[in-house]
């Protein structure tokens with residue numbers, strides 16, 4: 001992509017409505033535009049990151065054996081009357097009447113609808129276990145939408161639902177989600193800590209939230225700081241092996257880590273002083289086990305091996321896909337702008353041409369662009385007729401993790417400059433060596 005032809009409406013001034021750094025940078029970098037309170041358009045750069053995040057979520061769900069579906073955003077109220085939540089959900093639910101005066105709503109979550117799909121098509125233990133998930137827009141008429149995509153009214157969520165024949169199998173599904181989420185967030189360059197939480201309007205007795213530590217987070221968190229050092233890494237987990245999956249969950253949930261909703265002061269005091277921490281966190285996901293809450297109310301049953309008809313065991317599992325952009329920026333930025341982790345960056349590398357219009361420099365940039373494209377690394381090439389300082393400032397603001405700077409002086413010596421956004425360090429090397437180095441770096445992320 002050439003910047004001269006792209007749509008990157010960068011703002012020079014800090015937008016005054018933005019109270020936190022991620023919101024400020026998303027507006028300044030031309031990633032989103034607000035259309036109403038808590039409702040945003042996704043501009044090209046923001047959409048690229050949103051798509052990367054969705055891709056990672058999809059890959060990790062499929063790795064865990066979960067199956068994608070897509071349900072509508074609009075739902076009939078009658079489904080929610082069956083579960084009893086139509087009255088319970090309150091003012092957060094956006095209620096709409098169609099032209100026939102039928103009660104509809106913009107879905108805030110999909111337990112009822114997925115249960116309806118299940119009961120229409122599945123009735124035997126032989127078809128279980130089954131986990132269906134989607135990535136779809138949700139609407140919650142939040143009292144205080146704020147911080148940009150962090151607390152939106154319309155927001156993108158991955159919501160997954162497991163169906164199992166008994167409680168032990170459903171708890172395995174819960175654990176499987178926990179492990180798949182750990183890997184999902186790590187691939188995005190995040191440390192997200194599973195914390196025991198409260199189940200709120202979804203219901204049920206087992207639930208964990210995943211929190212990214214950040215002082216702008218909306219939740220107060222209490223934890224043993226040794227949890228922040230735990231990493232799943234690229235170890236292979238057999239998602240069908242219940243003991244192995246449970247083992248990973250135990251590894252990540254044994255140290256104390258809770259939100260204020262479930263905080264236990266007595267337990268907390270037992271943590272050694274130097275590891276006992278109170279902080280704030282951004283909730284980027286939550287998993288729930290709620291058993292037969294919805295299946296019983298809505299008549300979703302299966303026949304077991306012994307021929308008994310039982311309500312199916314369920315849980316639901318969410319990831320805040322659009323919120324993740326905010327969380328990643330809160331966790332990874334400096335005073336110049338965003339620093340995207342390689343896993344989610346909108347472009348893997350930027351090219352800065354220091355002397356636009358100079359035939360040799362233009363040709364070297366075009367050739368570099370071609371070589372990168374050939375390796376599947378689409379660069380954002382700043383080919384505008386601008387000062388070097390302005391080009392660097394744009395690159396720093398939009399946060400591509402790598403930049404290649406091409407100028408006549410370097411070319412005279414046969415080199416370009418490769419700069420890391422994170423460390424600020426540069427090295428001079430041939431264009432071929434720069435491409436090879438980036439190929440190596442991104443091999444671990446794609």
Ligand code: 5CA
Pocket residue numbers: 108109110111140142149150151152153155157158159160202283284285286316317318319320321322323
């Ligand atoms: N049905 C369950 C799981 S599928 C559910 O709705 N869970 S939830 O309420 O915890 O939402 C899942 C995730 O969506 C949250 O962890 C959070 O990351 C994200 N989320 C929730 N509300 C908002 C919002 N107003 N703006 C942006 N993201 C949100």
